[in-house]
Amino acid sequence: MKKIVFTAPRSAEIRECEIPSYGANEVLLQNERIGVCGTDIQVFMGRNRYMQFPVTPFHEGVARVVKTGKDVKNVKAGERVTIRPILSCGHCYSCERGHENACENFNCLGVQSDGLGAEYFVIDKHYVYPISKKCPLDQAVLIEPFAVGVHAAVRGKVCGRRVLVVGAGTIGNFTAQACGLLGAKQVCICDLSEDKVKMAERSGISICLNSHSRTLTDVAKEAFGTFPDVIIDCVGAKAVLPQILELAGKTTDIVIVGNYSEPVLIDAAKIQRNELNVYGNITYTEEDFRKAVELVMDQKVYMDGFISAKFQFDQAQEMMDFAAENRGINMKVVMDYGVSGCGKEG
Ligand SMILES: [Zn+2]
Ligand SMILES: [Zn+2]
The missing domain is CATH 3.90.180.10 (Medium-chain alcohol dehydrogenases, catalytic domain)
Known part of the structure; x- marks a missing residue:
């Protein structure tokens, strides 16, 4: 072979x-x-x-x-x-x-x-x-990349909450779809690329915004009128995490899905003073994977x-x-x- x-x-x-x-x-x-x-x-x-x-x-x-x-x-x-x-x-x-x-x-x-x-x-x-x-x-x-989105939604305990997904590539898009399927109250996804925002719209994600030349705080304000309950980082770029911490309200849950290839300088006091919950996210459990197979087989995923x-x-x-x-x-x-x-x- x-x-x-x-x-x-x-x-x-x-x-x-x-x-x-x-x-x-x-x-x-x-x-x-x-x-x-x-x-x-x-x-x-x-x-x-x-x-x-x-x-x-x-x-x-x-x-x-x-x-x-x-x-x-x-x-x-x-x-x-x-x-x-x-x-x-x-x-x-x-x-x-x-x-x-x-x-x-x-x-x-x-x-x-x-x-x-x-x-x-x-x-x-x-x-x-x-x-x-x-x-x-x-x-x-x-199915495999969708399972990553399922795990991120589980980590973010998204049911009944307002979720901002930052980044609308394959993983961001699937994460936002998984959030909707797992019962999030509102899901907003944003990206710098208009193509990816359009793709998100076609996928049925409820709020899709272009974040080009604006801050995540502005994006969230347009989407929810306030800060989100959960922010899921599907970008993993140096400029993103400090902006997420800036946007987060008190007790916001933050899930980091993006692969950071270099260290990032952040203001840790924002995490401490606001009692933020910052979660890592690596692939999926066997249960998440089964859920992903099931949702795709039931044709629930665009x-x-x-x-x-x-x-x-x-x-x-x-x-x-x-x-x-x-x-x-x-x-x-x-x-x-x-x-x-x-x-x-x-
Ligand atoms: Zn992969
Ligand atoms: Zn082991």
């Missing part, structure tokens, strides 16, 4: 290797489609702190089950599945308390270990979830138009160059492995 290997910054090779063998509790998957996210671009550029070259990339995927080990009961050969790509150890302090997403031995496919950028892949049965035949591949491949470009397996280098260069513009770049059973899909 073939696999993609990132060998050095900005270098993606395709190599021949053996199809991996599987144990009693494992499944052999044939990958069908993967999505590229910011993390993959970081890995491609050699800028992710937790990776080493060479690595086989990608963690957002849809696959067909080829074979199952003798103790696998949750999926059958031939079924299509989505993959929960965050492997947890099951026995550390976090895992034992149900925070497997914050596992001390955190292992994301395609970062800390080899990922889905291969024709075949073997994984433990606990990480695969059957999905309906009716679900197009281009939607199924978005997912049209998120795929901005599609590449074939042998175009790995081209795809990653494209994704890296078009970071600000793209919603989601995907790779089609060209193996779907049915040609008319997604």
Whole structure:
């Protein structure tokens, strides 16, 4: 079989290797489609702190089950599945308390270990979830990023509250949709890019504002007339967090979803004096992931138009160059492995 290997910054090779063998509790998957996210671009550029070259990339995927080990009961050969790509150890302090997403031995496919950028892949049965035949591949491949939004909404305890989501890329958009689906009273999303604001409008998010050349405080005032109960940061840029702290009212909950790649100077007194609750957010728990699968299968999530470009397996280098260069513009770049059973899909 073939696999993609990132060998050095900005270098993606395709190599021949053996199809991996599987144990009693494992499944052999044939990958069908993967999505590229910011993390993959970081890995491609050699800028992710937790990776080493060479690595086989990608963690957002849809696959067909080829074979199952003798103790696998949750999926059958031939079924299509989505993959929960965050492997947890099951026995550390976090895992034992149900925070497997914050596992001390955190292992994301395609970062800390080899990922889905291969024709075949073997994984433990606990990480695969059957999905309906009716679900197009281009939607199924978005379940993983949507699960991040579900976790953020859970962290923000959004039910019945006014939520401002800062940043309307794929994760921001999905976070805002998840907030609505989990019962938020009002959801406002903002972005500097008019394209992303328009996308948010099409997605049915109730208040979508352009934050270009205005402060988040102005944005929130227009949306709610006051400060929000919950602010979810889906940007992760230096200029954003100080503005969020400026906007926050007393006791506001702040959830940081965006990946900060450098330290940020903040006024900690704002957190102390206002009794702000600042939460981190890393991927999702197994429960969040199941919820995400369920909401997507029930067609509750708007997912049209998120795929901005599609590449074939042998175009790995081209795809990653494209994704890296078009970071600000793209919603989601995907790779089609060209193996779907049915040609008319997604
Ligand atoms: Zn991702
Ligand atoms: Zn653990």
